[in-house]
Amino acid sequence: MFDLAQSLVLLLLGGMLFFPIVVAPVVFMALPEAQAGIFLRAMFPRYYVFMIVLSLVASAMYQLSEGAVVSVAALVCLGVGLSTLWVRQGLLPRINAARDAQLAGDANAGEAFDRGHKLSVAINIVQLVLLVALVFVSS
Numbered sequence: 199m200f201d202l203a204q205s206l207v208l209l210l211l212g213g214m215l216f217f218p219i220v221v222a223p224v225v226f227m228a229l230p231e232a233q234a235g236i237f238l239r240a241m242f243p244r245y246y247v248f249m250i251v252l253s254l255v256a257s258a259m260y261q262l263s264e265g266a267v268v269s270v271a272a273l274v275c276l277g278v279g280l281s282t283l284w285v286r287q288g289l290l291p292r293i294n295a296a297r298d299a300q301l302a303g304d305a306n307a308g309e310a311f312d313r314g315h316k317l318s319v320a321i322n323i324v325q326l327v328l329l330v331a332l333v334f335v336s337s
Contacts, residue, residue: 199259199260199262200260202259203257203260203263204333206255207252207256207332210248210252210256210278211333213249213252214322218322239294243286246282246283249279250279250283253275254276256271257271257273257274257279260272271336274328278325278328281321282325285321289314289318292310292314293315293318296310296311296314
């Protein structure tokens, strides 16, 4: 179970790094801004589902490998899964609404979009750091 959990975390990290390093820049280089926005708006919910599923399954696998003892690795993965669920269900709709309002001419909405986007990036960075630390500490 432990090895499977580690593999899932490595897969999760690969996806988390591939999206911002490869997918997002290519989308903005290859598509006009409006189409890039449409594409990314369709991709982000799927990206977050990928993260939620892998982190929660890894959490269960880590915990099952520990038995009755509370697994720190399981708690880290659970935290990643739940925080991603909040981003997907709570923060992402607000970011999208702010962006729509900004594009419609609401100058104040631009600030809300920027704050929401920066928060989502910060959460993603913290998740990455925690998962990388988990892999190195657990190895």
